[in-house]
Structure formats: C-alpha cells, structure tokens
Amino acid sequence: MITISDLHVYYGGIHAIRGVSLAVSKGQIVSLIGANGAGKSTTLRSIMTLEKPREGRILYKDKDITLTRTTDLVKDGLVLVPEGRHVFTNLTVEENLILGAYLRKNAQAIAEDMAWVYQLFPRLKERSRQRAGTMSGGEQQMLAVGRALMSSPELLLMDEPSLGLAPLIVKDIFEIIKKINEKGVTILLIEQNAKVALEISDYAYVMETGNIVLEGKGRDLLKDENVKKAYLGA
Amino acid sequence: MSINTFFQHLSNGLALGSLYALIAIGYTMVYGILRLINFAHGEIFMISTYVVFYGVSMFYLPWWVSILVAILITGLLGIIVERAAYRPLRNSPRISVMISAIGASYLIQNLAIVIFGGRPKSFPIPDYFNTVIQVQGVSVPIVNFFIPVITLVALVVLIYIVEKTKTGMAMRAVSRDYETARLMGISVDNIVSITFGLGSMMAAIGGVMWGLKYPNLIPLIGTMPGLKAFIAAVIGGIGNIKGAVLGGFLLGMTEIMIIASLPDVTGYRDAFAFILLIGILIYKPSGLLGQDIGEKV
Known part of the structure; x- marks a missing residue:
C-alpha cells in the first residue's frame, strides 16, 4: 500500500x-x-x-x-493522527468530527461513519456538544482518532x-x-x-x-x- | 441634557457604534487567523465609499447596484491585499508582515489620492435617506435607524457563517492550528482568502453607511475610523468577533456621549478613544471578551 x-x-x-x-x-x-x-x-x-x-x-x-x-x-x-492529539480545542467534539470529513461530500456515508465513531467511543457521544479543550487527555486522543476515521482513511x-x-x-x-x-x-x-x-x-x-x-x-x-x-x- | 436630546445622542451613538463594529470585525477576524493587524483595513473601507461614488456618478448605476458592486469589489480588494502583501511573508518574522501591512495602507491611500484626487467628493445619497423623522419631539435622521438594523442583519449572517457552516468551522480550526487543519484537507490559503473577503465586505457595508452619515469623501477618510475600529477590536478582545462588536458599540457610544455632555472638549474626541483603550487594557489586557493573553503588536 x-x-x-x-x-x-x-x-x-x-x-x-x-x-x-x-x-x-x-x-x-x-x-x-x-x-x-x-x-x-x-x-x-x-x-x-x-x-x-x-x-x-x-x-x-x-x-x-x-x-x-x-x-x-x-x-x-491517507490520514495522520498527529502526535499530541492536536484536536481543535476551541471547537466542540462534534465540530471536530465534522471537520474530519471536511473533503467528503456523501452526507449519508459521513453520517454512518459518525455513528461508527460514536459506537467505538461512546464517551465522545456523551460529550458531543462540549468543547474539545475541556476533555481529558485520553478523551482528546479518542477524538483525534475519531476525527481521523471521519476522513475515511x-x-x-x-x-x-x-x-x-x-x-x-x-x-x-x-x-x-x-x-x-x-x-x-x-x-x-x-x-x-x-x-x-x-x-x-x-x-x-x-x-x-x-x-x-x-x-x-x-x-x-x-x-x-x-x-x-x-x-x-x- | 434633556431626555429628548439624550435620545438624539443615543441614536447617534448607536449609529457610530454600528459603523465601528462593522469595521472592527475585519481586524479581529484577520487577527484571529493570521495573528496580524491588517493596517490596510481602513483604506479598504475607504475604497468602498469611492466605488459607490464612481458607480453612481460615472457609470450611472442605480444606487443599490453601486452598493452591491462596492461590497464585491471591496471584498476582492481585501483578498488581493492579502495575496500581494501578506501571503509571500507568511513564514517571515512578524515584524516584516507588519511593515508590509503599513506599506499596503500607505500605498492604497496614496494611489487613491492620485487616482481619485484629493479634492473632497460628495457621497451620493438618495433623497429618502436625507429625511429626518420626529419621534415624540426628538428629530432623528432616518439613517440612524437604518444603520443599526443593517448592521444587525450583517452580524447575524456573519455569525451564522462562522458558527454553523463547515467553512466557518474550518476558519475557527485554522485560527487554532494551521498544520492540523491541513491534515483535515482544509486549504489554509483558501480559508485565509475567505476571511479577508468577509472582513472586507463587512467594512464595505460599514463604508456605504458611513457615506450616508458623513458624505464628505476624501482619500484619508479611512484612517481615523480604521484606527478607532482597531481600538474597538482590542477593547473587545482581539480575535473575538462578538468582542469586536461590543467594543465598537462601546466606543461609539462613549465618544458621542462625552462630546454631548461636555461640549467644551469636542476637539479632544479622538483622545477619549485612546483613554478608554488605555483604561481597559490596564484592567483587562486581553480585552473585555478576550481569553488568551494578547500578544504584542
């Protein structure tokens, strides 16, 4: 590959x-x-x-x-989860995930991936409206991974x-x-x-x-x- | 001050504050993304008034068409200034970009003197906007109602774009972290262009209404409003759009109220803006709604 x-x-x-x-x-x-x-x-x-x-x-x-x-x-x-997470701390969890899918057009596929990410990381779903910067390091790492998955890697x-x-x-x-x-x-x-x-x-x-x-x-x-x-x- | 004149001053303060707010947004959006004070912003504002003037008096366009053209051309001018004066210096020390910004400001101003001439021109105002209406014995020029309403509409649209659309999210993402934004597939250059375009269009909306209220056009009219709006943006917390709006209204209102209640010091009205700035910065260096510790300009 x-x-x-x-x-x-x-x-x-x-x-x-x-x-x-x-x-x-x-x-x-x-x-x-x-x-x-x-x-x-x-x-x-x-x-x-x-x-x-x-x-x-x-x-x-x-x-x-x-x-x-x-x-x-x-x-x-080809998608990178950067070192040190680098989530957008000023955006909500959900907005971070939406930006992961920034280049994608297919709304249905995006929604399916969002559901999958929330299933992998139920914690992110609970916190979807919360600013990413207010979460713990582990949660931010989950978000960084989830956001990368939204790019359909x-x-x-x-x-x-x-x-x-x-x-x-x-x-x-x-x-x-x-x-x-x-x-x-x-x-x-x-x-x-x-x-x-x-x-x-x-x-x-x-x-x-x-x-x-x-x-x-x-x-x-x-x-x-x-x-x-x-x-x-x- | 009687209650009547108070309302008169209040409407003037609201109108002036609206104009400062619209211009301040351009400073704050650009700062939020590039950590750069776009010193050419006042000149971009000035150009919008001349576009309306030439649209009406030279090309005989209907008034409202001239305005739309002015908003578009001004937005484009903002994008061009960024491409020409700031983008080539994106990775240079900040002082270089700042000098380039000051240079761009003088260049536009002096080009305007050469091309438009230094003699004052009169901003075209449809008769409708010259009417003064009487409300309970208070006479208020109709533009004083018109300006805050249009400002409010423009602000709602802008905040919708920034808060709710994908482009707005990308703008906020870029303002926090270029490289990670790039990893999402966001083109940082496009987002910067959009930011300059939007900020300049807001300044153009302000410029058109400035012309309605102060119809005497000279190529230097951008300087003072530009400076005041910059102060407004700093007072509100630079980088924060709502802060810029708050700062704009606060500054406009304070200015009008001080010269209204102390007519003897009218000549010092500009000084009050700076005193207000110094006062607020002493107590809250990051501005009223600013969160991060401000960086040195």
Whole structure:
C-alpha cells in the first residue's frame, strides 16, 4: 500500500532521516518503534508532505506522492493522527468530527461513519456538544482518532497514540486500533511503548538516529534480545 | 441634557457604534487567523465609499447596484491585499508582515489620492435617506435607524457563517492550528482568502453607511475610523468577533456621549478613544471578551 525508499530529510543542517526504507501492505498493522528523536515522527510527517524530503521516494497506491499536496493525500485516504492529539480545542467534539470529513461530500456515508465513531467511543457521544479543550487527555486522543476515521482513511498513520495516557486507557486505545484494522483500514503506527505496539503488529521496524536498524514480524521482535534490552526493559 | 436630546445622542451613538463594529470585525477576524493587524483595513473601507461614488456618478448605476458592486469589489480588494502583501511573508518574522501591512495602507491611500484626487467628493445619497423623522419631539435622521438594523442583519449572517457552516468551522480550526487543519484537507490559503473577503465586505457595508452619515469623501477618510475600529477590536478582545462588536458599540457610544455632555472638549474626541483603550487594557489586557493573553503588536 505504501513503500518508502531511501528517504533523506534534513532540518536545517541536521540530517534527521538517513535513508529510511519501509513498506506497508494492505490490511496490515505495522509499527515503527524507537527512542525519542530517532526520526519516527519525521518519517510520518514526510509521508503527509508536511516535511520536504531531500532524497528518496514515497509510493502510495503505486503513485509517487513526494510532491503531492496534503489535501490531495487526505482525499485519497491517507490520514495522520498527529502526535499530541492536536484536536481543535476551541471547537466542540462534534465540530471536530465534522471537520474530519471536511473533503467528503456523501452526507449519508459521513453520517454512518459518525455513528461508527460514536459506537467505538461512546464517551465522545456523551460529550458531543462540549468543547474539545475541556476533555481529558485520553478523551482528546479518542477524538483525534475519531476525527481521523471521519476522513475515511485507507491508510491510517498514528503518531504516538499512547503518549501521556494512563495504562488502562492505552489498553483501550490499542483495542480500538485493532477494531479499526479489522474494518479494513491499514495502519502504520509509531510508538515508544514498544510492547503494546509489537503485540498487535503484523510487522515492525526499529528506528535509531534516522536509520532503520532492525525489522521483522511483531511477534519475533518481542522475543529479540536486542529489542528486549533496548525497548522492553527486560 | 434633556431626555429628548439624550435620545438624539443615543441614536447617534448607536449609529457610530454600528459603523465601528462593522469595521472592527475585519481586524479581529484577520487577527484571529493570521495573528496580524491588517493596517490596510481602513483604506479598504475607504475604497468602498469611492466605488459607490464612481458607480453612481460615472457609470450611472442605480444606487443599490453601486452598493452591491462596492461590497464585491471591496471584498476582492481585501483578498488581493492579502495575496500581494501578506501571503509571500507568511513564514517571515512578524515584524516584516507588519511593515508590509503599513506599506499596503500607505500605498492604497496614496494611489487613491492620485487616482481619485484629493479634492473632497460628495457621497451620493438618495433623497429618502436625507429625511429626518420626529419621534415624540426628538428629530432623528432616518439613517440612524437604518444603520443599526443593517448592521444587525450583517452580524447575524456573519455569525451564522462562522458558527454553523463547515467553512466557518474550518476558519475557527485554522485560527487554532494551521498544520492540523491541513491534515483535515482544509486549504489554509483558501480559508485565509475567505476571511479577508468577509472582513472586507463587512467594512464595505460599514463604508456605504458611513457615506450616508458623513458624505464628505476624501482619500484619508479611512484612517481615523480604521484606527478607532482597531481600538474597538482590542477593547473587545482581539480575535473575538462578538468582542469586536461590543467594543465598537462601546466606543461609539462613549465618544458621542462625552462630546454631548461636555461640549467644551469636542476637539479632544479622538483622545477619549485612546483613554478608554488605555483604561481597559490596564484592567483587562486581553480585552473585555478576550481569553488568551494578547500578544504584542
């Protein structure tokens, strides 16, 4: 579904991404794990063309999207849940969800997705008229995911969905990620919480200082000695 | 002050306040989205009055057609100013954009002097609007009724657009977070254009009614109302549309009431606007309805 080859991104003089290559096939959950500053977020941001890579190619549905506008990517089913949620705190929950469907025209399909989001996150339904900024971090994360679902994603990029959340809520969020995947949405996920991520992933990449240093099936990486030592705290 | 003259001043204050409110909206909407004071806004307002003048006296358009044309052209002018003077500097330091705004203001003003001439022109007023009506012994020019009503209609339409439509939601989203708005597929550039267009059209509605009340047109007429409306927007809490309206009415009313009750200080009327601004900023730096701590202009 998406193939990144030999991606290089610079921030000013800093070589942040140094030749990353990875691939996600349709229907999979793939995770990208690694420490802070390894370049995981930059990789996702480059996919959405929020960063301009200096070298490399990104193929989405067999088209080169390196220079495509973000708007057109969203229209084509490529959607990012940004790090730190970034819900529109001055808008209500419902307005946030409506904006998720900003580019869509089919009112009936939008209403169905809205119902699905409310079914996944009953809490959002209770709070639909409330300003997003008044909700807790976990609820805002649910909203950020719900809003992304309203864009009708085919490939959903998620940047640290567990960031700053209580362990119980992290579990909920990952349950829901699995449910979303079962509905046919392909998922590329960034996580610092390597254990939960690897458990649900079909495939995973480990990133260190701008490079992919290890890759493999999620289950295999869970058992890998290096991964255990560096990321699983064993 | 007798009760009669009080009502007379009240109607004048309402009318002036309406005009300030309409212009202030443009400042506040643009600030809300770009964190930029559009110093050319007063000039955009000025252009709208000249469009009506030339529409009627040169192209012999019916009065109301000239007004519609003026609103459209002024909206377009706002969009052009943003494209030409602000968009190329979107990622520059704020001071550059501010200087560009001041430059745009002087450019439009001086172009107006060159093209329209510095000699005063007389805003065309249909006879109907020259009537003065007597209400219980108080004589009130009919425009004083007309102005607040039209203002109210314009405000209701604007607030509907901002609060209820998808475009309005996108405007509010962009004002909070450009990048995330882009992730929803919102085109930030289009939303900025729409914001400038709407704000300028509101100024044009204000400009037309300003002409009805103060029909003496010179290319500098935008400066003082522009400044006052900016003050109104700051008083109400810049970035907040309802605040701009409140600030506009407060300022217009205060100005009229002070010169009405203290005729000796009429020459200082502009100073009162600034005193009011300073007073309110001392007690509430973010303005009456502002929530965020204001940023330095």
